[in-house]
Amino acid sequence: MDWITLAAQLFPGGHTIVEQDNFLTGTAQVDGVTVSIIGSSGHAPIGVEIALMQAQTILTTLRNFPQRPIVILVDTQGQRLRHRDEMLGINSYMAHLGKCIALARSSGYKIIGLVYDQALSGGFITSGLMADACYALPGATIRVMGLPAMARITKVPLERLTELAKSNPVFAPGPVNYLQMGGIEAIWDGDLAVQLAQALQDANPVDRRSAAGLQRGGRSQALPVAQAVRANDSPA
Structure with missing residues (x-):
């Protein structure tokens, strides 16, 4: 789905979103409330310019x-x-963007991410994954690292990773697998405006992804390991 069609469905109350060199910015009305919009379009590679403009x-x-x-x-x-x-x-520009989103969250701002087309690697990690909660459309493409690249890095044969991806969401791309791992909160279908309004109401700065991944059966060790680390770091 292109961003113009998406914006019409997300913001029936109106918006001022503009696109410049694949950078999206503007405001919109959600259930009578003004929200700020940032984003990207056209499968944009996130370089220093877009990262800096989003942070700004x-x-x-x-x-x-x-x-x-x-x-x-x-x-x-x-x-x-x-x-x-x-x-x-x-790397510093991307980190700056992530820190700006983290600052907004810690300051009480509600932040929602929506993958409406494609979300890969660092461009996704420092944007949608930094939000209070991230959602996706059914046809979205999501992955942090493709299986061929994973095979090169880990030295595990591509055939083996492909086989593992059939049963383990950690190795598999796509919104359904990221939902199972807790990386995204839900896959939106139907009335997008209603679902966005509800997501903003439910937004919580507490990171619940590890707990969701455990509950959904996609990440069995992330939460227990994090809890063990916190317990070991606690003063005696």
Whole structure:
């Protein structure tokens, strides 16, 4: 789904979203409440420019519009792989964006992410996955690392990873597997405006993904390990 069609369905009360070089920004009405919009389109690779503009929009909202909710619309092929961006320190720009979202959450701003087309690697980790909760449309493509790349990094044969992906969501892409792992809260179908309004009402800064992954059977060890680490770090 293209962002124009998406915006019409998400925001029947109206919006001012504009696109410039695959960067989306503007405001919209959700159940009578004004929300700030940031995002990307056209499977955009997230380079230093988009990362900085998204961070700037977050900080402007914090500075000028106290407690205004923020919606992140995600369509990205991931971090831009160019020598120029690497030399400029793209990792620092991405980290800055993630920190700005974390600051907004810790300051009481409700933040919802929605993967409406494609969400890959660093472009997803520092945007939609940083929100209070992230959702996806049924046809979305989601993965942090493709199986061929995973095979190169881990030295596990691609055939073995492909076999594992059939039964283990950790190895498999797609919104259904990320739902099972707790990475996304739900897959939206039907009235998107109603579901967005409900998501904003339910937004909670407490990270519940590990608990959701355990409950849904997609991640059996993330929560117990995190709890064990916290217990060991507690003062005697």
